[in-house]
Amino acid sequence: MIRLFLNVLWLIFGGFVSGCAWLIGGAFLALTIVGLPWAFAAWRIAAYSFWPFGREIVWRDPDPADLGQGCLGVSLNLVWLVVAGWWIALSHLLIAVAEFVSIIGIPFALKDLELAKLALAPIGRTIREKP
Template identity: 40%
Template sequence: MALLRLVLNIIWLLFAGVWLALGYALAGIVCFVLVITIPFGIASFRMANYALWPFGRSLVRRQSAGGLTLVGNVVWIVVAGWWLVLGHIASAVGLAVTIIGIPLAWASLKMIPVALAPFGNEIVSSGVPREPWQI
Protein backbone atom coordinates (compact mmCIF):
# COMPACT_ATOMS: atom_id res chain seq x y z
CA MET A 1 0.00 0.00 0.00
CA ALA A 2 2.84 2.37 0.83
CA LEU A 3 4.46 1.61 -2.52
CA LEU A 4 1.22 2.39 -4.34
CA ARG A 5 0.92 5.73 -2.50
CA LEU A 6 4.52 6.55 -3.40
CA VAL A 7 3.95 5.77 -7.09
CA LEU A 8 0.71 7.76 -7.18
CA ASN A 9 2.37 10.71 -5.43
CA ILE A 10 5.24 10.73 -7.92
CA ILE A 11 2.88 10.59 -10.91
CA TRP A 12 0.71 13.27 -9.25
CA LEU A 13 3.73 15.48 -8.67
CA LEU A 14 4.72 15.30 -12.33
CA PHE A 15 1.30 15.85 -13.89
CA ALA A 16 -0.63 18.08 -11.46
CA GLY A 17 1.04 18.61 -8.10
CA VAL A 18 3.68 21.10 -9.13
CA TRP A 19 1.24 23.33 -11.00
CA LEU A 20 -1.37 23.30 -8.26
CA ALA A 21 1.25 23.91 -5.57
CA LEU A 22 2.57 26.86 -7.58
CA GLY A 23 -0.95 28.30 -7.64
CA TYR A 24 -1.21 27.98 -3.87
CA ALA A 25 2.29 29.42 -3.43
CA LEU A 26 1.43 32.41 -5.64
CA ALA A 27 -1.70 33.06 -3.57
CA GLY A 28 0.42 32.77 -0.42
CA ILE A 29 3.02 35.24 -1.68
CA VAL A 30 0.31 37.76 -2.54
CA CYS A 31 -1.17 37.31 0.93
CA PHE A 32 2.22 37.88 2.57
CA VAL A 33 2.84 41.02 0.51
CA LEU A 34 -0.47 42.48 1.69
CA VAL A 35 0.70 41.95 5.33
CA ILE A 36 -2.80 41.99 6.89
CA THR A 37 -3.58 38.72 5.09
CA ILE A 38 -0.53 36.83 6.40
CA PRO A 39 -2.74 34.15 8.09
CA PHE A 40 -4.19 33.47 4.63
CA GLY A 41 -0.65 33.13 3.27
CA ILE A 42 0.26 30.61 5.96
CA ALA A 43 -2.83 28.56 5.13
CA SER A 44 -2.02 28.80 1.43
CA PHE A 45 1.50 27.43 1.92
CA ARG A 46 0.09 24.63 4.08
CA MET A 47 -2.26 23.72 1.23
CA ALA A 48 0.60 23.93 -1.29
CA ASN A 49 2.37 21.25 0.72
CA TYR A 50 -0.76 19.11 0.58
CA ALA A 51 -1.10 19.71 -3.17
CA LEU A 52 2.43 18.41 -3.73
CA TRP A 53 1.96 15.08 -1.94
CA PRO A 54 -1.76 14.26 -1.36
CA PHE A 55 -1.83 10.46 -1.27
CA GLY A 56 -1.55 9.11 2.25
CA ARG A 57 -3.01 12.29 3.77
CA SER A 58 -6.55 13.45 4.36
CA LEU A 59 -8.52 16.45 5.51
CA VAL A 60 -10.05 16.52 9.01
CA ARG A 61 -12.35 19.18 10.45
CA ARG A 62 -11.07 20.68 13.72
CA GLN A 63 -13.58 20.69 16.55
CA SER A 64 -12.15 23.93 17.92
CA ALA A 65 -13.03 25.94 14.79
CA GLY A 66 -15.15 28.95 15.71
CA GLY A 67 -16.96 31.88 14.15
CA LEU A 68 -13.78 33.66 13.10
CA THR A 69 -12.97 30.60 11.00
CA LEU A 70 -16.18 31.10 9.04
CA VAL A 71 -15.35 34.75 8.36
CA GLY A 72 -11.83 33.83 7.24
CA ASN A 73 -13.15 31.13 4.90
CA VAL A 74 -15.68 33.51 3.31
CA VAL A 75 -12.94 36.08 2.66
CA TRP A 76 -10.69 33.32 1.30
CA ILE A 77 -13.36 32.07 -1.12
CA VAL A 78 -13.86 35.56 -2.53
CA VAL A 79 -10.16 36.39 -2.81
CA ALA A 80 -8.45 33.17 -3.89
CA GLY A 81 -10.51 30.06 -3.20
CA TRP A 82 -12.61 29.99 -6.32
CA TRP A 83 -9.52 30.42 -8.54
CA LEU A 84 -7.87 27.45 -6.90
CA VAL A 85 -11.06 25.40 -7.24
CA LEU A 86 -11.06 26.13 -10.97
CA GLY A 87 -7.45 24.89 -11.11
CA HIS A 88 -8.44 21.66 -9.34
CA ILE A 89 -11.38 21.10 -11.68
CA ALA A 90 -9.27 21.78 -14.77
CA SER A 91 -6.55 19.40 -13.60
CA ALA A 92 -9.15 16.73 -12.73
CA VAL A 93 -10.67 16.93 -16.20
CA GLY A 94 -7.25 16.68 -17.81
CA LEU A 95 -6.18 13.78 -15.62
CA ALA A 96 -9.42 11.81 -16.07
CA VAL A 97 -8.74 11.40 -19.79
CA THR A 98 -6.65 8.28 -19.10
CA ILE A 99 -7.42 5.27 -16.93
CA ILE A 100 -4.25 5.79 -14.89
CA GLY A 101 -5.22 9.42 -14.34
CA ILE A 102 -8.62 8.65 -12.79
CA PRO A 103 -7.28 8.22 -9.21
CA LEU A 104 -5.28 11.39 -9.72
CA ALA A 105 -8.38 13.24 -10.90
CA TRP A 106 -10.21 12.00 -7.83
CA ALA A 107 -7.36 13.34 -5.63
CA SER A 108 -7.68 16.72 -7.30
CA LEU A 109 -11.42 16.78 -6.64
CA LYS A 110 -10.78 15.64 -3.06
CA MET A 111 -8.76 18.81 -2.48
CA ILE A 112 -11.59 21.18 -3.42
CA PRO A 113 -12.95 21.45 0.15
CA VAL A 114 -9.57 22.59 1.49
CA ALA A 115 -9.20 25.01 -1.44
CA LEU A 116 -12.55 26.55 -0.49
CA ALA A 117 -12.20 26.47 3.30
CA PRO A 118 -8.61 26.27 4.56
CA PHE A 119 -9.42 27.54 8.04
CA GLY A 120 -10.86 25.07 10.53
CA ASN A 121 -9.45 22.09 8.65
CA GLU A 122 -6.31 20.12 9.29
CA ILE A 123 -4.31 17.92 6.93
CA VAL A 124 -3.33 14.66 8.64
CA SER A 125 -1.69 11.41 7.66
CA SER A 126 -4.21 8.77 6.65
CA GLY A 127 -4.34 5.65 8.75
CA VAL A 128 -2.75 7.24 11.81
CA PRO A 129 -4.98 6.86 14.86
CA ARG A 130 -5.77 10.20 16.50
CA GLU A 131 -6.82 10.96 20.03
CA PRO A 132 -10.11 12.90 20.40
CA TRP A 133 -8.26 15.79 22.05
CA GLN A 134 -6.04 16.18 18.93
CA ILE A 135 -9.00 16.89 16.69
Protein backbone atom coordinates (compact mmCIF):
# COMPACT_ATOMS: atom_id res chain seq x y z
CA MET A 1 0.00 0.00 0.00
CA ILE A 2 2.86 2.38 0.80
CA ARG A 3 4.51 1.59 -2.55
CA LEU A 4 1.31 2.51 -4.35
CA PHE A 5 1.02 5.76 -2.40
CA LEU A 6 4.67 6.69 -3.07
CA ASN A 7 4.35 5.80 -6.78
CA VAL A 8 1.23 7.95 -7.17
CA LEU A 9 2.94 10.89 -5.44
CA TRP A 10 6.05 10.34 -7.56
CA LEU A 11 3.96 10.30 -10.74
CA ILE A 12 2.13 13.51 -9.83
CA PHE A 13 5.19 15.46 -8.66
CA GLY A 14 7.63 14.81 -11.48
CA GLY A 15 7.67 11.14 -12.42
CA PHE A 16 5.28 11.66 -15.31
CA VAL A 17 7.43 14.44 -16.77
CA SER A 18 10.61 12.43 -16.26
CA GLY A 19 9.12 9.31 -17.84
CA CYS A 20 7.80 11.27 -20.82
CA ALA A 21 11.21 12.89 -21.32
CA TRP A 22 12.88 9.45 -21.39
CA LEU A 23 10.21 8.17 -23.83
CA ILE A 24 10.67 11.11 -26.19
CA GLY A 25 14.45 10.86 -25.97
CA GLY A 26 14.23 7.16 -26.81
CA ALA A 27 12.00 7.94 -29.79
CA PHE A 28 14.53 10.43 -31.15
CA LEU A 29 17.31 7.90 -30.66
CA ALA A 30 15.28 5.24 -32.49
CA LEU A 31 14.76 7.57 -35.45
CA THR A 32 18.50 7.70 -36.02
CA ILE A 33 18.73 3.88 -36.32
CA VAL A 34 22.30 4.13 -34.97
CA GLY A 35 20.83 5.08 -31.61
CA LEU A 36 18.69 1.94 -31.24
CA PRO A 37 20.74 0.36 -28.41
CA TRP A 38 20.34 3.55 -26.40
CA ALA A 39 16.67 3.89 -27.37
CA PHE A 40 15.80 0.55 -25.81
CA ALA A 41 17.74 1.52 -22.68
CA ALA A 42 15.92 4.87 -22.55
CA TRP A 43 12.55 3.11 -22.78
CA ARG A 44 13.49 0.78 -19.91
CA ILE A 45 14.46 3.83 -17.86
CA ALA A 46 11.15 5.51 -18.79
CA ALA A 47 9.22 2.52 -17.47
CA TYR A 48 11.19 2.73 -14.23
CA SER A 49 10.82 6.49 -14.08
CA PHE A 50 7.02 6.29 -14.25
CA TRP A 51 6.68 3.74 -11.41
CA PRO A 52 9.95 3.26 -9.44
CA PHE A 53 8.89 2.19 -5.95
CA GLY A 54 8.90 -1.56 -5.48
CA ARG A 55 11.37 -2.07 -8.33
CA GLU A 56 15.15 -2.13 -8.54
CA ILE A 57 17.86 -1.67 -11.15
CA VAL A 58 20.24 -4.60 -11.63
CA TRP A 59 22.91 -5.70 -14.09
CA ARG A 60 21.64 -8.27 -16.58
CA ASP A 61 22.87 -11.84 -16.38
CA PRO A 62 25.84 -12.45 -18.69
CA ASP A 63 24.75 -13.67 -22.12
CA PRO A 64 27.35 -13.86 -24.93
CA ALA A 65 24.71 -13.02 -27.56
CA ASP A 66 23.62 -9.86 -25.72
CA LEU A 67 24.98 -6.61 -27.13
CA GLY A 68 24.89 -4.99 -23.70
CA GLN A 69 27.61 -7.23 -22.32
CA GLY A 70 31.39 -7.13 -22.60
CA CYS A 71 33.45 -4.68 -24.60
CA LEU A 72 30.56 -3.54 -26.79
CA GLY A 73 28.42 -2.70 -23.76
CA VAL A 74 31.27 -0.78 -22.16
CA SER A 75 31.87 1.10 -25.42
CA LEU A 76 28.18 1.95 -25.78
CA ASN A 77 28.06 3.17 -22.18
CA LEU A 78 31.19 5.27 -22.70
CA VAL A 79 29.75 6.97 -25.79
CA TRP A 80 26.48 7.53 -23.90
CA LEU A 81 28.31 9.00 -20.91
CA VAL A 82 30.24 11.50 -23.03
CA VAL A 83 27.34 12.54 -25.27
CA ALA A 84 24.33 12.64 -22.96
CA GLY A 85 24.66 10.62 -19.78
CA TRP A 86 26.45 13.11 -17.60
CA TRP A 87 23.94 15.88 -18.43
CA ILE A 88 20.99 13.69 -17.56
CA ALA A 89 22.68 12.40 -14.40
CA LEU A 90 23.46 15.98 -13.35
CA SER A 91 19.80 16.98 -13.77
CA HIS A 92 18.63 14.05 -11.63
CA LEU A 93 21.31 14.90 -9.06
CA LEU A 94 20.19 18.54 -8.82
CA ILE A 95 16.56 17.47 -8.43
CA ALA A 96 17.60 15.01 -5.70
CA VAL A 97 19.43 17.75 -3.79
CA ALA A 98 16.28 19.89 -3.87
CA GLU A 99 14.17 16.94 -2.68
CA PHE A 100 16.54 16.15 0.21
CA VAL A 101 15.68 19.53 1.77
CA SER A 102 12.42 18.20 3.16
CA ILE A 103 11.98 15.01 5.13
CA ILE A 104 9.03 14.03 2.95
CA GLY A 105 11.18 14.33 -0.18
CA ILE A 106 13.93 11.92 0.95
CA PRO A 107 12.43 8.74 -0.62
CA PHE A 108 11.97 10.63 -3.88
CA ALA A 109 15.52 11.97 -3.73
CA LEU A 110 16.83 8.43 -3.32
CA LYS A 111 14.95 7.36 -6.46
CA ASP A 112 16.34 10.34 -8.35
CA LEU A 113 19.84 9.31 -7.27
CA GLU A 114 19.16 5.83 -8.65
CA LEU A 115 18.02 7.40 -11.92
CA ALA A 116 21.18 9.52 -11.99
CA LYS A 117 23.32 6.42 -11.52
CA LEU A 118 21.36 4.64 -14.24
CA ALA A 119 21.71 7.62 -16.59
CA LEU A 120 25.50 7.30 -16.43
CA ALA A 121 25.58 3.74 -17.82
CA PRO A 122 22.20 2.39 -19.01
CA ILE A 123 23.38 -0.39 -21.33
CA GLY A 124 23.45 -3.82 -19.71
CA ARG A 125 21.01 -2.96 -16.94
CA THR A 126 17.49 -4.18 -16.37
CA ILE A 127 14.67 -3.40 -13.98
CA ARG A 128 12.95 -6.04 -11.87
CA GLU A 129 10.39 -6.20 -9.11
CA LYS A 130 11.85 -6.19 -5.62
CA PRO A 131 11.43 -9.49 -3.82
